[in-house]
Amino acid sequence: MINYPNGSKNILIKNKTKTQKEDIVYKNRGMDFENDINLSLNYFAENNLALILKRTTPINVVRVDYSHGARIVDAYFEKQSTTDYNGVYRGKYIDFEAKNSKSKTSLPLHNITPHQINHLEKVIKHGGIAFFMISLESLDKVYLLDASFVISFYKSKERASIPVSEITRNGIEVEQGYMPRYQILKAIDEAYFHEKDI
Amino acid sequence: MINYPNGSKNILIKNKTKTQKEDIVYKNRGMDFENDINLSLNYFAENNLALILKRTTPINVVRVDYSHGARIVDAYFEKQSTTDYNGVYRGKYIDFEAKNSKSKTSLPLHNITPHQINHLEKVIKHGGIAFFMISLESLDKVYLLDASFVISFYKSKERASIPVSEITRNGIEVEQGYMPRYQILKAIDEAYFHEKDI
Structure with a gap:
């Protein structure tokens, strides 16, 4: 049941220069972030706390070979036109997108699509x-930021990114730990159900 | 925008025996039912009435050829472990599965998975x-049936199907028309928001 990764984020890479080490660690951060979200959501589902699932990456199937059952022999990945995650928590519909920022100063918006x-x-x-x-990598912090806030930034064409200062001021910090890796539900409670631990 | 099928369900097949005609018409009914649901959901989304989407069929990717971009060269379709549709309506999380029954007497449960x-x-x-x-083909009627009702039938091992009489008594009939093809939201209002047209 417990399939927790063995701290892959913090693997020590020996015999490399500092820059090489950073490159390798950084390269996997985005994947680690998604993986850690998935593990948190699995934890919530297994413990009956919420049911939020990752959407399947859409695949455009070009050709199927039916000679031995249905085997897809030509297809390609499509860009997600919705978001990465959706589900239900406390009766409400939940929908969110995960973004990792390597920048120390801002979250670039170029990889958010109009769709x-x-x-x-x-x-x-x-x-x-x-x-x-x-995920703000440089700060090792994760924030929940309401979509309406992001949308208004996205629509004010002058800005191609959201400054880190705006994220930390307007977002809610998501606590990090072991099980669950991210306290996403606690952050949702605080942001949308007006509950906060004292 | 409007991409409504030209009554494909009722295509008249000439120069065939009655049995052949029925075979051909029936073969496409399940697909038509799903297609008509999709069109109804598109209508709701475009008219800002609800946002309920079909889940992507999960595909297990075995091999990707990266020589000319990422091309999937070996993969197969997986069985949906959740349901066909989910989304949001009036703030609530909506989740449903579509089933078509060819039987005059019942809805077989064998193609509903434990997952x-x-x-x-x-x-x-x-x-x-x-x-x-x-969808009860023989009656040309569509019903919304609460999942808890289906689950209790599924769990009482003695029954491998739900009798049509139980569906019509406990379900809510979904009105059929042109735009939208199925009045799904009206049926949801009646079933879960206790609203009914007079």
């Missing part, structure tokens, strides 16, 4: 809870 | 709205 913005606007319109989970 | 039952139980536990949309 995703449109999707999140619709979620908000229908009363769902929509946010971004943002 | 799906488990998934729907979790949805209910977390306060989401969970149901089946059931």
